[in-house]
Every structure is written in structure tokens, then in C-alpha cells.
Amino acid sequence: MELLNQLPPYNLFGLENQTFEGAKVVAIPVPYDSTSSYxxxxxxxxxxxxxxxxxxxLYSEETGTDISDIGIFTTEELAPNLSSPEATVEQIKKEVSIIAEKGKVPLLIGGEHTITLGSxxxxxxxxxDLSILYFDAHSDSRDSYLGAKVCHASVARRLMDLTENLYMLGVRSIDKESAQKYGSKILYMKDMHNKDRKxxxxxxxxxxxxxxxxxxxxDVLDPSEMPSVGTPEPDGMHFNEMKEIIKGVLxxxxxxGLDVVELNxxxxxxxxxxxxxxxxxxxxxxxxxGV
Ligand SMILES: [Mn+2]
Structure with missing residues (x-):
């Protein structure tokens, strides 16, 4: 029975009548933080x-659009495989493959950053021919961290094992070896402060x-706007700056595909x-x- 007066359904954006078949975007909630170190x-x-x-x-006065009718289906929460991060990554990979095969856009909601590897x-x-645009305060580029090859602190490194087409934005925490090795792939926050957005x-x-x-x-965002992260790093990006850059790219x-991770x-x-x-x-x- 449906109540005469009820709150929006429990899914991303509280949308009525969403189906996997009719969806353009499929959101997977991934409640996983097993490798978090801080x-x-x-x-x-x-x-x-x-x-x-x-x-x-649902109407955006900024864009003058309401995209809630494109089909945004939210799956149940993915059950992480706690035997190892590799096993969880593999599970995510299988789910995302199914979504991508159907021509839909996967959206992972994290959860720690490690989940990106699966997607x-x-x-x-x-x-x-796919590029990855990676927003992060940290370069996540250690070859291993606390003994783990697959974890939040090495996820970008593992991605770079898979592809050269990865570009990082907003970094302000990086180890010396990574800075020397991957500097050309990184737009540091300190340099973004001095550049115009165009x-x-x-x-x-x-x-x-x-x-x-x-x-x-x-955590790429400034902690004044985004304090709810596991490893807050001062002097970060601002929400409107981030939106403008993403808008310009898209x-x-x-x-x-996309993921939004590390909300704590x-x-x-x-x-x-x-x-x-x-x-x-x-x-x-x-x-x-625009579609
Ligand atoms: Mn990260």
C-alpha cells in the first residue's frame, strides 16, 4: 500500500518509478572502508x-534543467568481500561490467577510494581510449602502504599500472618518489591557486x-567546506571552482563513469x-x- 502522503523513496535523489532497464545512470552504494589508515x-x-x-x-537554476527523468537507478548496497581489498575490487568490477555492457553509466558512491579500481x-x-580525471588532495601513488598493494593510499598507482591516461587535480600531499615520477600528470593545488579556471x-x-x-x-575540497573526510588536508579546492572545472570538461x-568517495x-x-x-x-x- 502507498500512503497518501509519503516521503520520497529511499534511493539516490528520492526518485519514483526507477528501473534498471530504463536507467541511463546506475548508482551502486559501496559501504567499504576496510583499508582506511587514519x-x-x-x-x-x-x-x-x-x-x-x-x-x-531537482530543477537546477544554475543550468536551467531538471535531469531527474534521464533514469537514475540505485542498486542495493554492495556487500564488500572482507577477505581482501582485491576481492572487493573484483566484485565491483563484475557489477560495473554488467552496467557498462548495457551502455549505462556506472556511478559508485563510496566508501573508500580503493573501490575506483573495480570501476x-x-x-x-x-x-x-578512456581518460581518468582524478580529484584528490593526496596523490594515492605509493607502490604499497602498510604492506598493502591495493588500498586507498596506492589506488592511483594501481590505476597507472592499467593506463597512462590519468590526470590528477588538487593534490597537496605527495611523497617525494611519486612527485618525481608522476609530477607531469598532476595539477597541484598550489598551481591551481595561481591559474584562472579557463x-x-x-x-x-x-x-x-x-x-x-x-x-x-x-578530500580534494577545502576542509572548511568538506570537513567530513578521513584525511582532511588544508588549502583545498572550493565547491564552485570544482563545479566550474567539471562543467567545462563535460x-x-x-x-x-564516475565515483564520489571518502565521505566520512x-x-x-x-x-x-x-x-x-x-x-x-x-x-x-x-x-x-543537454540531452
Ligand atoms: Mn584518494
Whole structure:
């Protein structure tokens, strides 16, 4: 029975009548944070984002569009395989392969950053010319960390084992070896402060291939706007700056997948959760608003 007056359903953006078959975007909540080394809790991120997203205004005054009818299906939460991070990555890869095979856009809601490996691993098997745009305060580029080859601190390194087409934005924490090895793939936050947004967008448009995967570690944002992360790093990107850069890229490139990771909710503080949900909605608006 449906109540005469009921709150929006429990799914991303609280949308009625969503089906997998009819979806353009398929969201998978991944409540996984087993390799977190500092402050764990990002396994609670997906629930916090979905909860916040049910309160979002679906018309965007910024773009003049309402993209809630493109088909955005939210799956049940993925059960991580706690035997190893590799096993969880493999599970994600299988799920994302199914979504990508049907021509739909996978959206992972994290959870820790390690989950990106499953998503990108699946998409690279389908698209050989795919670029990854990686927003993160940290370069995540150690060959291993605390003995683990597959973990949040080495996820970018593992991605770079898979592809050369990875570009990082907003980094302000990196080890010396990685800085020497991967410096040319990184747009550091310190340099972004001195560049105008148009030139940043142009640099990215020239580097990225036609198809783009967006991986967003929310700690790329300044902790004043995004305190709810496991490893907050000062002097970060601002929400409007991030939106403008993503908009500039997606006006010219095709989004084939994305993830938004590392939200580590702080009890009683809902603004960062809402920001994360809104960010996802705006990314989909930039990508599908013209369709
Ligand atoms: Mn990260």
C-alpha cells in the first residue's frame, strides 16, 4: 500500500518509478572502508549521501534543467568481500561490467577510494581510449602502504599500472618518489591557486581523451567546506571552482563513469553530506542536461 502522503523513496535523489532497464545512470552504494589508515567511517558515506540527496531540488537554476527523468537507478548496497581489498575490487568490477555492457553509466558512491579500481578496471576492458580525471588532495601513488598493494593510499598507482591516461587535480600531499615520477600528470593545488579556471579547463581538454571517467575523492575540497573526510588536508579546492572545472570538461567530453568517495559523515553535521549529493546531481546535470 502507498500512503497518501509519503516521503520520497529511499534511493539516490528520492526518485519514483526507477528501473534498471530504463536507467541511463546506475548508482551502486559501496559501504567499504576496510583499508582506511587514519580515520575510518567512510563506509557510512553512501547512506549519508542518499539520505541527503532525497532533499535536493531537482530543477537546477544554475543550468536551467531538471535531469531527474534521464533514469537514475540505485542498486542495493554492495556487500564488500572482507577477505581482501582485491576481492572487493573484483566484485565491483563484475557489477560495473554488467552496467557498462548495457551502455549505462556506472556511478559508485563510496566508501573508500580503493573501490575506483573495480570501476575503472571494468570500463578499461570496454573502452580502450578512456581518460581518468582524478580529484584528490593526496596523490594515492605509493607502490604499497602498510604492506598493502591495493588500498586507498596506492589506488592511483594501481590505476597507472592499467593506463597512462590519468590526470590528477588538487593534490597537496605527495611523497617525494611519486612527485618525481608522476609530477607531469598532476595539477597541484598550489598551481591551481595561481591559474584562472579557463586555462585549467583548456589544459584538461587538451590532455583528456573523448571519453572521461571522473573519480572524486571529496578530500580534494577545502576542509572548511568538506570537513567530513578521513584525511582532511588544508588549502583545498572550493565547491564552485570544482563545479566550474567539471562543467567545462563535460561540455566537451563524454562521461562514461564516475565515483564520489571518502565521505566520512560527522554525526549531526549534514551540510557536507548534502554537498556531496548536490555535487553528484550537478555532474549529471552538466553531462546529461543537454540531452
Ligand atoms: Mn584518494
Amino acid at each position: 580515520k575510518s567511517g567512510s563506509k557510512d558515506g553512501p547512506h549519508a549521501i542518499i539520505e541527503a540527496s532525497r532533499n535536493i531540488e 575503472v578496471g571494468a570500463l578499461l576492458e570496454k573502452e580502450n 586555462s585549467i579547463i583548456n589544459t584538461l581538454l587538451n590532455s583528456l581523451s573523448e571519453k572521461v571517467y571522473l573519480s572524486i575523492d571529496l 561540455e566537451r567530453k563524454t562521461l562514461v 559523515p560527522i554525526p549531526g553535521l549534514v551540510a557536507p553530506n548534502y554537498l556531496a549529493a548536490k555535487l553528484i546531481y550537478m555532474i549529471l546535470s552538466y553531462s546529461f542536461g
